[in-house]
Every structure is written in structure tokens, then in C-alpha cells.
Amino acid sequence: QVQLQQSGPGLVRPSQTLSLTCSLSGGSISSGDYYWSWLRQTPGKGLEWIGYIYSSGATHYPPSLKSRLLISLDTSKNQFSLNLSSVTAADTAVYYCARAPAEIYLHFDSWGQGTLVTVSS
Amino acid sequence: QSALTQPASVSGSPGQSITISCIGGTNDIGTYNHVSWYQHHPGKAPKLLIFDVSVRPSGVSNRFSGSKSGNTASLTISGLQAEDEADYHCSSYTPRSTPVVFGGGTRLTVL
Numbered sequence: 001q002v003q004l005q006q007s008g009p010g011l012v013r014p015s016q017t018l019s020l021t022c023s024l025s026g027g028s029i030s031s032g033d034y035y036w037s038w039l040r041q042t043p044g045k046g047l048e049w050i051g052y053i054y055s056s057g058a059t060h061y062p063p064s065l066k067s068r069l070l071i072s073l074d075t076s077k078n079q080f081s082l083n084l085s086s087v088t089a090a091d092t093a094v095y096y097c098a099r100a101p102a103e104i105y106l107h108f109d110s111w112g113q114g115t116l117v118t119v120s121s
Numbered sequence: 122q123s124a125l126t127q128p129a130s131v132s133g134s135p136g137q138s139i140t141i142s143c144i145g146g147t148n149d150i151g152t153y154n155h156v157s158w159y160q161h162h163p164g165k166a167p168k169l170l171i172f173d174v175s176v177r178p179s180g181v182s183n184r185f186s187g188s189k190s191g192n193t194a195s196l197t198i199s200g201l202q203a204e205d206e207a208d209y210h211c212s213s214y215t216p217r218s219t220p221v222v223f224g225g226g227t228r229l230t231v232l
Contacts, residue, residue, distance in 0.1 A: 004166070045123065045225060046125075046127075046210065046223045046224055047159075047210055047212070047223040047226070048223065049221045049222075060220070062218060063219075064219075096167070104214070104220070105153070105155035105173070105214040106212075106214065106220055107155070107173075107212070107221075108157075108159070108169060109169045109172075109178060110166075110169075111166040112166060113164075113165065113166045114164075
């Protein structure tokens with residue numbers, strides 16, 4: 001059974017880089033069948049997709065975050081990572097990693113447990 | 122403000138049926154049959170309940186069903202159980218640079 005386990009700090013200073021890692025068990029991150037994704041939920045608001053990476057290393061980011069966002073793969077560790085630079089209070093959210101079948105119509109069939117990241121000095 | 126509109130809260134008694142709506146537009150729900158629903162117990166990983174409007178993944182109870190009419194998608198939960206108390210989120214494909222949009226989520230309370 002696929003499990004996604006998130007790790008990373010819960011507090012990030014303004015203007016610094018938010019870094020989270022998602023480790024996969026029960027499957028291979030190198031599988032060409034999935035997009036490895038990140039989403040977030042800001043307090044009191046709905047979910048927001050913030051990007052994915054494919055096994056080839058190809059990425060897809062929303063225009064609103066493209067200049068600050070980097071999603072990467074580490075196949076040797078079977079994990080993928082999120083780096084969001086120049087964070088502000090608006091980036092305070094619960095961040096989730098998730099798996100989506102590699103098709104144009106995204107739906108997320110496995111999720112991590114979520115990491116609350118607070119941006120504050 | 123979310124792209125899709127859901128009621129903030131709904132409630133029902135054990136054994137009853139409830140329906141959660143998800144209102145979009147012609148550039149998402151109204152044109153594409155790629156609506157998903159997720160159940161989220163706070164502090165736990167969200168769970169996929171429905172994709173492609175009405176398809177249940179293996180292992181999801183048949184008490185959960187999805188449908189769509191025009192720009193509105195709906196999730197119906199029949200035979201409400203205490204364990205169904207959770208947040209429910211809808212999403213839809215959209216042919217924009219952001220390929221998936223979500224609703225604001227609906228808190229279900231089982232009375």
C-alpha cells in the first residue's frame with residue numbers, strides 16, 4: 001500500500017526558503033504512471049494545487065508561484081521535495097504532498113498527512 | 122476566494138442522506154466530466170472518494186456517490202454514520218495554466 005510521509009520544519013522566517021520532503025513507501029517514485037504533487041490549504045480557505053513533477057523530471061507550476069517554486073525528485077531516496085523561496089505570511093498554510101495518476105485530468109489518489117508551515121519572524 | 126463554490130457546512134442525522142453541492146462554471150464543471158471529491162478528517166491525510174464525477178476508487182463505500190448537472194456537481198452520502206463527520210472538498214479539471222481548481226470545502230456535522 002502506497003504511503004507518503006512528509007518531513008520538514010514547521011516554522012520559516014519571512015524571506016527565507018520553505019523546504020519540505022515527501023518520502024514514498026510501497027511504490028517507486030520513478031514510476032511513469034504518476035505525477036508527484038504538492039498542494040496547500042491556507043487557514044480558512046480551500047485547497048490549492050501548487051505544482052507537480054513527473055518521473056522524467058518535467059515540472060508544472062502555476063504562474064502565481066512559478067518564479068519562487070522548485071519541485072525536485074531524488075530517485076535514490078524515493079522522495080520528492082518542495083522549495084518555495086522568498087516566503088511571506090501569505091505562504092502560511094498546511095502543505096500536502098500527493099500522488100496523481102499521470103493524465104491530463106488531475107485527481108489525487110494518495111496524500112501525505114500534511115505539514116503546517118508558519119511563516120513568522 | 123475559491124474557484125468552485127461549496128456550502129461552508131451541512132449537517133444530518135445518522136441514517137439520513139445528505140448532498141453537498143459544488144458550483145463551478147462553463148470553463149470547468151460545466152464542460153468537463155472530471156470532478157473529484159475528497160474526504161478530510163482534520164489532522165489526517167485527505168482521501169479520494171470520487172473522481173471523474175461518479176467513479177469510486179476501490180475500497181470506497183458505495184454510500185458515497187457523485188453526480189453532475191450543468192455547472193454543479195454533487196456528492197451524496199447515504200446512511201450517514203458518525204465517522205462521516207469530516208471536511209469534504211470538490212475539485213475540477215480546467216484547461217488553464219492551473220489544471221485543477223478546488224472548492225472552499227464543506228464541514229459535515231453528524232448530529
